Amino acid sequence: MKLEIPVDSPQYQVLKRDIARFKRKSGSLIQVLHRAQEIFGYLPAEVQYFVAHELDVPVSQVYGVVTFYNFFRMEPVAKHVINVCMGTACHVKGAEGIVKAVSEELGIKVGETTKDKFFTLSTARCFGACGLAPVIMINEDVYGKLTPEKVKEVIREYRLEKEKEERGGAN
Numbered sequence: 750m751k752l753e754i755p756v757d758s759p760q761y762q763v764l765k766r767d768i769a770r771f772k773r774k775s776g777s778l779i780q781v782l783h784r785a786q787e788i789f790g791y792l793p794a795e796v797q798y799f800v801a802h803e804l805d806v807p808v809s810q811v812y813g814v815v816t817f818y819n820f821f822r823m824e825p826v827a828k829h830v831i832n833v834c835m836g837t838a839c840h841v842k843g844a845e846g847i848v849k850a851v852s853e854e855l856g857i858k859v860g861e862t863t864k865d866k867f868f869t870l871s872t873a874r875c876f877g878a879c880g881l882a883p884v885i886m887i888n889e890d891v892y893g894k895l896t897p898e899k900v901k902e903v904i905r906e907y908r909l910e911k912e913k914e915e916r917g918g919a920n
């Protein structure tokens with residue numbers, strides 16, 4: 750189980766910015782881990798190390814919290830985590846319609862995972878790509894200037910990839 754996401758990826762950038770917001774509050778470790786799980790879909794060792802480093806707490810403390818609470822996961826639930834940006838710029842450019850379109854296309858609500866464990870739908874606040882609003886991230890890939898129709902197309906392309914892989918595997 751490897752994530753292998755570069756630390757300068759949008760996902761880590763979003764997490765880093767949110768950590769800076771939570772940092773001075775008590776109970777921030779649990780809040781930060783919730784955010785990290787929303788962003789990555791789960792909490793692999795490398796994300797735990799990142800959180801420990803950013804919050805300046807021992808990795809053992811982070812690991813202790815992750816393993817204590819059953820709502821934290823160290824294994825991925827879905828192959829792809831779709832994060833729809835709900836930041837101000839994206840909100841103004843129709844983020845609500847994007848969430849609705851994704852939700853309709855996948856038949857799941859925010860926070861849920863498709864039955865085939867291919868997609869999890871999540872939301873985040875600003876990926877720092879406001880010029881491309883409205884924006885989504887699928888794992889570490891950013892898609893911008895979306896419309897409800899375009900976002901459905903993006904999802905269908907992922908599904909096609911999956912079908913191709915499955916057919917390839919069956920040959």
Ligand code: FES
Nearest residue numbers: 834836839876879
């Ligand atoms: S508000 Fe969506 S990327 Fe900034």
